[in-house]
Amino acid sequence: KYYAFLIEVKRNSLSRNSATMKKTQSWSYSVFTLHSLKSTFEEYLEMQAFCEATQQLIDREKHLFWETAEAEANKEAVEKVAADHKALEERVWQILQKSLSLSTEEEVSALTSAVKAINLEEEQDQLWKQRCQTPPAWRPKKWKKHHDEVLQKLVNGRMDNPSSPIGDPVNQSSIEAEIHSMGRQLKEDLQRVVEVVKNCYPPEMDICNFYARQYHQTFSARLKKIADFVLDDKDCSFLLRWVKEFYTDDLMIYIGRVLDEAKKEWDQGKEPTRDDGCNASPVAYDVIQVQLYKEFHEDIIRQNKPHSKAFIKANLSCVEQFRYVSDPKHDLFPENVRENCLQVLTEMKQSAHTYLLTPVHKILKPHYQKVGTSDWLKKNTFEKLLNSTEDELQELQGSSQSSYQELIGQLHQEVTVEYVQRLLKGEVKLKDKDRQLKAYKTVQENAERLHELFGSKQDWLKEILTKIAEVLKLQDIPAIQMQIVSLGSAYPDLSEKHVSALLKLKANLSKADKKTIKTTVLDILKESHTNAETQTFFSKVEVMSRSYPLCISSCCG
Structure with missing residues (x-):
């Protein structure tokens, strides 16, 4: 009825030529248009039709800032659009925060509409970047970025306070119960994402992978925080067993990938990364199958490329970490597994030492030959051995401090x-x-x-x-x-x-x-x-x- 009235006003204004009637027409158009749009926006907001409400605001924004010069003259209209933007934003974030607990068809529809609204706002932000005009105070809105932040906080909150705590308080430690609860929450939430939330998003937003990454990062951070505490052997065993039992297929895939990536860097002639000035490798954090690692280690030595020494130094640090978790005092593995693992690691360490030290002895050999001779009793003779050895010690640096x-x-x-062998030769x-x-x-x-x-x-x-x-x-x-x-x-x-x-x-x-x-x-x-x-x-x-x-x-x- 408002639009019919406005059309009638327009018709009347066309039949009159007085300046007064033209002024009245302009006033009537502005007032009734504003009243009509305000009512429609509120109705959309009440119905949780966020996409339609957003489009209404974008149309008003375009009218004020692009199609006319009314933005500066009509501050009241600009302030009203800003206020409506704020009201809409609050409602959109409210429904986003309920993404993992939607209980009715109306809420699912509201989330779908909110996602569309977010994309509309992103498009409008991009359009403003292309215009050589001063944007309104609410631009850019950056709703997509804020959307990600809201969901990240949502995931953190649900993992911090799982809604389905499980466990046996008598037979389980608090750490076991906590991990079980987080695992159950993760599983339930990701199932809901696949079954419900996914349908509210366009495919290009890849919402399933987004949630998977957030839960993986959050859960990993929680496990790391737990592992940083001084855990008893039972809790350590539980952590290792939990990962092995619940992520067996993925674990084997990633183990292979980690070692493949290390081999790829080796084949390409890349130097290992450095951490605090030491050659470092992520292999010790991921690879459990030390037999495969030993084969890679031996291949590096056998090929003896220019960057072999750097990789072997990094491997020494990895071997040290493997030996730590294989130590009998931790009681993490059966005795036969532990013994076999320690034997492999000992062989790796010995081969690394031989590989790195053999060139050193070749350089020092002329100085060894002076020991036990008449020249040996002269001070400067042994001084040369010390100086050469000191130079080689510098070259040997590059592994962790304890490995070095x-x-x-x-x-x-x-x-x-x-020294003793040359002395006992008895030349002097x-x-x-x-x-x-x-x-x-x-x-x-x-x-x-x-x-x-x-x-x-x-x-x-x-x-x-x-x-x-x-x-x-x-x-x-x-x-x-x-x-x-x-x-x-x-x-x-x-x-x-x-x-x-x-x-x-x-x-x-x-x-x-x-x-x-x-x-x-x-x-x-x-x-x-x-x-x-x-x-x-x-x-x-x-x-x-x-x-x-x-x-x-x-x-x-």
Whole structure:
């Protein structure tokens, strides 16, 4: 009836030419049009026809800002449009917040209309970007962005306060009950998204994947937060079992993908990512099948590409993390599984150490050859070995700090083995007390300098050299015997050949004295040895007959 009246007003205005009647016509058109649109907007809002209400507001907006110049002249109309926008927005967000608890056909229809309204507003935002005009205060609305934020908060709230708590309070810990409740809520909500919410959205909005991502991120964050607490073994086992049992198919797929991605980066010649200056790999966080990882690890070593060292350093950090979860004290796996896993990890670590340290020994080999010679008693000779070793320590950096310390601890041991092996070769003749005292001071100083260089906690390596140095210094036969006994007691793998080579350095001892010392020492050690766990060292030191050239140990290549 309003439109019929307006048409009649128009007809009357066309038959009159007075300026007064034209003014009356303009006033009547504006007043009754505004009244008609206001009533229609409120009716749409009441019916939750948000799409139609939005279109009404966009039409009024276009009329005020695009089709006429009434925006500045008619502030009342602009303020009214702004107020209606606010009222509409509140109703749209209200229905969005009920997305996962729609109970009637009217609410489902309202959500469908709200989604259409959001897309209409997005289109209007884009149209304003294309116009060279000052937009109204409510533009851009960014409803799509706000839509995502509202649903994200909705998901967080439902996971924080699951509506279907389950669990046995007697037999389950609070953590088990919490995870079960979140899992049930996730399952129920995603089923509702697929069955109901999906039909309210156009396909291009991909709402199912949107919700899946939100729930995955939220649930993962909650599990990580739980895992950050100091959990007992039962809860740790439950977390691992829960993931394995409920995500078995997906877990195997993603395990394969993680390893495939690592292989792909390796094949493309990419360096591993760095974390706090260390080569890092995500494999330890995802890969459970260490046998497959070992195959990849061995392939990297076998191909020996320019970026192999960086990947092996990253692998060392992964091996360390695997060993942590495989530790018997955590009791996370059956004994046979744990033992097999630890064996594989030990082999990986040993092969990584050999791969990284073999080139180091090749560089240090010329300096090893000076030990035990007449040049060795000169200070600058050992200084060259220290300097070269220090340079190589820099090159070995790149794995986690604990993995690096373990690696250079291994190098410290192997360098000490080479040192003792060269010393016992016996090229230098310590014919008198003075030369033996000089050799004592040299070995003592060398032991101290090596310990300082590696900065390791392996005092036992310094102790071995110190005990050998004491043997070189002592002149009294009983004292020599007791010092060698002390060395053999600490390291039961000290053999008769090692004792003979050590005594041979003391050229001022007669054959009879050497035989006496050796016989006494071996008898005492034979009686004192027990089955207690002891450190080994001398089994790695090869003592060859002087008629044959000395062979560098396997660690030197």
